[in-house]
Amino acid sequence: MPVDGPIPGWLLSGAAVATVFTVMFDLGLAIVPGDFRRAWQHPGQMLKGLFSVLIVVPAVALAVTRMFDLARTVEIGIVLMAISPGAPVALRRSLNAGGDRAFAPALQIAVAILAVVSMPLWIAALNEVYSGSASIDPRHLARQVFVAQLLPLGLGMLVRQIAPLWASRFGARLDRVATVLLIALAVLALIDVWHTVVDAGWHATLAIFLTTALVLICGHVLGGPDPATRTALAIVSAARNPGLALVVATVNGAAPGTIATVLAYLVVSALTVVPYLIWRQRIGAVRRRR
Numbered sequence: 001m002p003v004d005g006p007i008p009g010w011l012l013s014g015a016a017v018a019t020v021f022t023v024m025f026d027l028g029l030a031i032v033p034g035d036f037r038r039a040w041q042h043p044g045q046m047l048k049g050l051f052s053v054l055i056v057v058p059a060v061a062l063a064v065t066r067m068f069d070l071a072r073t074v075e076i077g078i079v080l081m082a083i084s085p086g087a088p089v090a091l092r093r094s095l096n097a098g099g100d101r102a103f104a105p106a107l108q109i110a111v112a113i114l115a116v117v118s119m120p121l122w123i124a125a126l127n128e129v130y131s132g133s134a135s136i137d138p139r140h141l142a143r144q145v146f147v148a149q150l151l152p153l154g155l156g157m158l159v160r161q162i163a164p165l166w167a168s169r170f171g172a173r174l175d176r177v178a179t180v181l182l183i184a185l186a187v188l189a190l191i192d193v194w195h196t197v198v199d200a201g202w203h204a205t206l207a208i209f210l211t212t213a214l215v216l217i218c219g220h221v222l223g224g225p226d227p228a229t230r231t232a233l234a235i236v237s238a239a240r241n242p243g244l245a246l247v248v249a250t251v252n253g254a255a256p257g258t259i260a261t262v263l264a265y266l267v268v269s270a271l272t273v274v275p276y277l278i279w280r281q282r283i284g285a286v287r288r289r290r
Contacts, residue, residue: 028156077261
């Protein structure tokens with residue numbers, strides 16, 4: 001990767017792979033397959049969710065980037081993250097913040113699968129906007145989605161089906177392990193890319209912050225009257241997938257500035273979402289006490 005930080009690449013990559021696999025497997029242990037049928041009993045809400053994640057977010061990013069005097073590489077990096085949906089940690093954040101336990105997993109899986117189609121279509125459209133010639137083989141995206149999300153999530157669900165009592169006991173321990181891994185990965189990532197965030201400049205940082213904030217609002221509004229569904233859709237909309245964005249950037253030989261912007265987006269967006277997560281957790285706690 002053209003952007004190098006103080007943390008060895010092999011260490012950061014290994015930590016990311018181990019953390020994502022553990023988190024998704026742990027989530028799979030807690031998912032009841034029957035919940036998916038309940039989530040799709042209201043297809044209108046699911047379609048609004050897909051519209052928010054796959055259409056609204058890129059549109060907002062395009063509008064926001066045109067408001068700022070950004071370098072072309074920075075603008076492309078922001079939009080590239082916006083068209084890369086389905087961050088693996090989005091589901092955990094959503095559920096921890098009180099997101100609907102049927103709707104959130106169903107939306108996450110649907111978004112991950114549809115990214116294989118939506119991203120090539122968005123790249124083709126953006127080629128017209130930026131007079132570019134970028135492309136991506138859907139098989140590259142499908143491999144990334146399968147290995148990072150669908151495989152560990154499916155394995156966890158399978159274990160729950162085969163041995164539900166063991167999955168329940170083991171899941172509580174694994175959840176603590178996943179939390180430790182996430183904290184460790186966050187610390188490593190901040191150390192490694194903080195200079196990238198600083199170097200991105202105030203215009204880029206403000207554009208990423210504004211994009212994320214507007215997307216949270218859109219997802220919250222489109223989530224409908226149910227607070228749990230609103231929470232799930234807002235978080236899944238705001239959380240973008242740097243793995244998919246970097247696959248596209250690497251395949252197309254993106255400039256270092258674009259890759260740096262992808263990493264800056266990851267950090268700034270994650271920090272922007274924190275106040276919303278805290279607010280929704282408090283709202284959920286109040287609802288449970290009633």
